[in-house]
Amino acid sequence: MSTPGRGLHGRVLDTLGPAITAGEYPPGSVLRTDELAQRFDVSRSVMREAVRVLESMRLVASRRRVGVTVLPQTEWNVYDPQVIRWRLAGADRPRQLRSLTVLRSAIEPVAAGLAAQLATPEQCAELTECALGMVANSRGRRLQGYLVHDIAFHRVILTASGNEMFARLGDVVAEVLTGRTHHEVMFEDPDPAAVTLHVQVAEAVRAGDADRAEHLTREITVGALQELDILAP
Amino acid sequence: MSTPGRGLHGRVLDTLGPAITAGEYPPGSVLRTDELAQRFDVSRSVMREAVRVLESMRLVASRRRVGVTVLPQTEWNVYDPQVIRWRLAGADRPRQLRSLTVLRSAIEPVAAGLAAQLATPEQCAELTECALGMVANSRGRRLQGYLVHDIAFHRVILTASGNEMFARLGDVVAEVLTGRTHHEVMFEDPDPAAVTLHVQVAEAVRAGDADRAEHLTREITVGALQELDILAP
DNA sequence: GTGACTTATAAGTCTGACTTTTTGATCGCG
């Protein structure tokens, strides 16, 4: 999925990153580079590189004569894909999935509206193909096949929006959809209404109907919010 | 605003980051660590730390026997605050401002809706104060005072939404608003309609009217899009 | 031309010495 063992410092990050984002070191905790280097059995240079990366993610701050201080969550670069992965793999995965689902509910309808205006014929075809793939896998517990097409569908929408910030959320949406499938409805077939909505979105985008694409996508995301019991009373 | 001269490697980044994001090194360009270290007159260790940070931002990839390769824009971590600042300071500032404004138009209405449900009395008071400050500075070319309250207003909305991903966009919105003021309407008073909308949003949030808060905020962001000539035909 | 082998290259790693900043303790003075 990501970039595994890219050197020793990467190995260190694979351990330290999840530990920090999981809250094992409460905000304000002080670490020392030398001690960490010993603990991970690497040289100080390697350890320093790892700390620099954590620093650029705003997970820690390094100050002379003090050490490496763990920063509070409010400082973290929560959009960093690496940070997102670490948090999804850790203790506050549910919380993280909620945040990301709310984010989706804001972004995707707007992206769909833009896609209706900007999608190339190739993208429209791809979208239709994805929707058909979802239909084909929507019955008989073919959840894996369904998931693949679902992810591809949303990725095309985000890319076709023409906005680079939206496009970069493709991986995040993939994570959320995967997490959802693997935790809740693993044994149920997907909601037929949701499948229909995806087909209709594909049609609306192809027809260039921005308003319709936006509203239909909003219905999809409302469904996602309801699954997590996030809704207005 | 950000974190200036935090060591030698930071100094290097202040030059290399903007250069790369400005496209001075086209995607695929290969840099060598040793050469860079010489050019910036720093040791290899310092240069390596800088490269590691650029790597974690996905601006470059480092491979043995090849060198440090500049990655295409599609790989960049475009949500990294540092990357955003570098790009806003560089050549594709206009493009970046457009992307961010579209992002705002997706996020802020949803954030306002949530804020209407979740804002504390203190946050409501703060919001009203900001709106009043905007009114007070809306005439007579008091743009600086207006901008301060405008930024504070949107920051409170994003924070009060209770979503950490939204909250972290406060700085981005601040950048966009500042950029807008300092480039276009520097000499014109702000649109009275926009000022009124902000006051109404504050009222809706205080009243707990999520739908109204969301729709009013959408009107605000539509205005922002129109200023940049981003609109559906 | 194809495949195995060799080589040159640039990143990666480690070590140890030295510098700089900053905290907190100590000391002198009012």
Added chain:
DNA sequence: CGCGATCAAAAAGTCAGACTTATAAGTCAC
């Protein structure tokens, strides 16, 4: 006794140099 200036220690920061490792690319035999 309190307070400010001074000093020492601690930890990050920097540097230089030697060595290792992966690998792209060239070479040679078949």
